[in-house]
Amino acid sequence: MQVNRRQFLSTLTAGSAALVLGNIGFPDKVYATESVILPKLPYPGDALAPYISAQTISFHYGKHHQGYVDKLNKLLSQSDLVGASLETIIKAPTGPDKVDIFHNAAQVWNHNFYWLSLRPKGGGKPEGELAKLIEVSFGSVEALKEELKKAALTQFGSGWAWLVQEGEKLKVWQTDNADTPLTKGVTPLLNIDVWEHAYYLDYQNQRVDYVNAVLEHLVNWEFAAKNLKI
Numbered sequence: 732m733q734v735n736r737r738q739f740l741s742t743l744t745a746g747s748a749a750l751v752l753g754n755i756g757f758p759d760k761v762y763a764t765e766s767v768i769l770p771k772l773p774y775p776g777d778a779l780a781p782y783i784s785a786q787t788i789s790f791h792y793g794k795h796h797q798g799y800v801d802k803l804n805k806l807l808s809q810s811d812l813v814g815a816s817l818e819t820i821i822k823a824p825t826g827p828d829k830v831d832i833f834h835n836a837a838q839v840w841n842h843n844f845y846w847l848s849l850r851p852k853g854g855g856k857p858e859g860e861l862a863k864l865i866e867v868s869f870g871s872v873e874a875l876k877e878e879l880k881k882a883a884l885t886q887f888g889s890g891w892a893w894l895v896q897e898g899e900k901l902k903v904w905q906t907d908n909a910d911t912p913l914t915k916g917v918t919p920l921l922n923i924d925v926w927e928h929a930y931y932l933d934y935q936n937q938r939v940d941y942v943n944a945v946l947e948h949l950v951n952w953e954f955a956a957k958n959l960k961i
């Protein structure tokens with residue numbers, strides 16, 4: 732089934748994240764295509780080492796993320812959502828027959844977003860409008876990092892920590908398992924995966940060391956800034 736031009740455009744305008752992702756190397760067709768595909772990693776698999784190893788990336792991207800894509804395509808092939816964009820699939824009403832589709836679609840999107848929330852030689856200080864909004868919302872970058880850390884560490888079991896924009900304010904959120912802020916009327920700016928598969932090979936049970944490494948060395952403030960709706 733082809734996605735018509737109107738659906739395609741409404742998908743693009745529905746989320747600035749989609750536009751941003753399209754701009755920096757993720758193919759637009761990820762968001763509006765017949766097949767949901769695994770986007771190319773925005774950096775080499777060993778580029779986040781030593782903070783996230785090539786081995787972790789090979790499993791996390793090559794097996795887990797790929798696995799969500801494959802499972803989703805299989806489920807979509809037997810559903811009326813075949814051919815819809817990832818965002819449309821995620822925002823579709825979830826009846827009992829759609830739960831698996833939602834979980835896998837949201838995990839594909841959350842991971843697409845996660846790889847872009849990280850970058851080699853990340854960390855440092857946010858700039859411009861993002862820096863101003865952080866100051867207004869949290870008091871300081873350090874205070875925001877503490878909130879993100881707390882969200883990442885107190886998330887019970889699998890899930891995600893997020894920086895989101897709600898109107899003029901930035902907020903830190905937690906989501907369980909595959910859940911995503913995309914369906915909740917806020918704009919996601921960046922996320923941190925706190926499923927054990929994100930850190931166990933490198934840090935075993937020390938989620939705190941993984942989260943500190945992400946916040947000090949990998950977090951991609953430029954990506955968060957590009958996602959702002961101003």
Ligand code: MN
Nearest residue numbers: 795924926929
């Ligand atoms: Mn993951």
